[in-house]
Amino acid sequence: MKTADVIIVGSGASGLFNALFLPQDYKVIVITKKEVEESDSFLAQGGISALKNPEDYDSYFEDTMKAGHYENDKGAVEKMIKESPQIIQDLKDFGVRFDLKDGEIEFTREGGHSTFRILHHEDLTGKEITSHLYEEAKKRDNITIMENCTMIDIIEKDGECKGIVYKDADGNLDTIEAPDTVLATGGLGGLFKHSTNFRHLTADSLAVCLRHNVELENINYIQIHPTTFYSKKPGRRFLISESVRGEGAYLLNKDGERFTDELKPRDVVTGEICKQMKKDGSDHVYLSVTHLDGERIKHRFPNIYKQCLDEGYDMTKEPIPVTPAQHYFMGGIKVNLDSKTSMEHLYAVGETSCNGVHGKNRLASNSLLEALVFAKAAAKDITEHPSKAETVEVDLSKYQNEEQREKENEQLVLDEIKRKDRSFYDQWCNDEN
Incomplete structure (x- = not known):
């Protein structure tokens, strides 16, 4: 058994950003299913959207809402846009570089945007951002990153999350207990035959939440x-x-x-x-x-x-x-503007979460920004509401058949998508796709 102040499951941009904004006297353990670089955050090419100036706010808001078919949560969209300049400054402080033209940041435009407001680093923006976050995390004595570790379950007691059960790099089952747990496991592309995602992204957090009756939202909102x-x-x-x-x-x-x-x-x-x-x-x-x-x-x-x-x-x-x-998952684990789930002391950030920013369809280059804004919000909420760890006895023997459980988890998520939207399931989740 290991202990921490915060457990973060996932080492993409949202997980690392969350870790970096937690107090440096907190013991933080980050586990990741493969190696850190095997994260979709490293694959993001286009860029990261940001508010260029106050006059751009209304058009940026409208572009995001329109792309999302006006199903977006307006409060979440407002928070993301208004905090975007500070997020860009945070990234610069961590050493992230953006392309310049004549000494000024060069903005580009993508589909659905009414103007040029996307910062980029060549066509490797995600790698530029996430690699710098990773380098900063490695410098922090309070952050431990454990690669090739898979979350098997969360530990629940009296409706609260007390930590996780995981399989370590050697295949051994163990637990990590902590007052707060952050799920940052990314998307669900591994469930599809044709996907831009890494194959190991198989919606682990969604399956765990389904098993524990943690609220999900818009699980059928999947971007092609x-x-x-x-x-x-x-x-x-x-x-x-x-x-x-x-x-x-x-x-x-x-x-x-x-x-x-x-x-x-x-x-x-x-x-x-x-x-x-x-x-x-x-x-x-x-x-x-x-x-x-x-x-x-x-x-x-x-x-x-x-x-x-x-x-x-x-x-x-x-x-x-x-x-x-x-390509991308707009739905996920339902969270509020502080990235809190329906279970106490359980947070979700990044692609596995659903705060309503994207609505039914994500506006291009909003994903990195959304992930960072709400990962930082989770860190702030955890810091402002400290809690104590509690030891819970866990019977690890019921997790021995991990391979069978993984197959069941994948089918559990696919069945939930089918239940929400049969037409989408038939078109994109079958053997042809």
């Missing part, structure tokens, strides 16, 4: 990204950032003709691509930047350019094949 590199190879799909379309890329059918407005919200563009693929009798369409400055494309999207080149496509000279794939 319109443009991932089309490949017949199995495994994670490589994302072609929305920023490429923001820079002026065209979507083309099999005859090389444009068929939609590339800067509509993601769910709309996905729908248009699916209709076009059906019309063409094809399993992909094409994305073209051949009409743009090739040197600019290489400079702006070095990682995407290299990845496409490795697949045999020079994107500056020929269109690349793209197809929709599961």
Whole structure:
């Protein structure tokens, strides 16, 4: 048995940011299912949205609401936008670099945004942010990061969370007891055949919460990204950032003709691509930047350019094949503006949580910002409401068949999605997708 003041399950941007804003006299244990770098936060390409100036507030708010089909929680959207300048400053303080033009931050635009308000670092913004958070966390004596450890369950007593049961890197079962637990386990792409997510992201937190009757919300609100590199190879799909379309890329059918407005919200563009693929009798369409400055494309999207080149496509000279794939989870564990769940002393942040910011569809580049704003809010609430640890006897023998439990957990989440939305389940959760 281990003890801590706070347990954080997940080492992506939200988990690390949460850890960094907890008091440095708190003992913090962060566990992560694989290695730290195997987090979707490292994969985020496009950028992070932020309020450029007070005059932009109304349009940013409207863009977020419109993309979310006006199902967003207005209070959560307001909190995210108003706190965005401070979050950007926090990141700069941790050493995060953003691309500059003439000595000033260079902003870009993506689908659904009415103006240029997205900061970026080449096409590796998530890696730039998360790697700096990781380096800062490693400097803190109070933060311990345990890799290749899987949360099996939470410890509940009298309706409160008292810690977790986990499997360590050697396959042994153990517990960590703490007054507060933060779930930051990311999305659910591992449940889908075609996803931009790492395969080990299998909605562990959702299954645990279902077993403990912790409230979930909008579990069927799952975003399909319109443009991932089309490949017949199995495994994670490589994302072609929305920023490429923001820079002026065209979507083309099999005859090389444009068929939609590339800067509509993601769910709309996905729908248009699916209709076009059906019309063409094809399993992909094409994305073209051949009409743009090739040197600019290489400079702006070095990682995407290299990845496409490795697949045999020079994107500056020929269109690349793209197809929709599961990308992001707008629903999740229901939380308030302090990231508190319906269970006392249990918090959820990042993609596994649902605070209502995104509504039914996420506006591009709001994910990193939302994750950081509400991870910081959780740290603040934990600090302002200290509590004491309590030892709870846990029978570890019931967790011995961990492989069977993992399969049951995955099916538990899929069944819940099916119960909420049969049409979505049939289209995106079947063997073809």
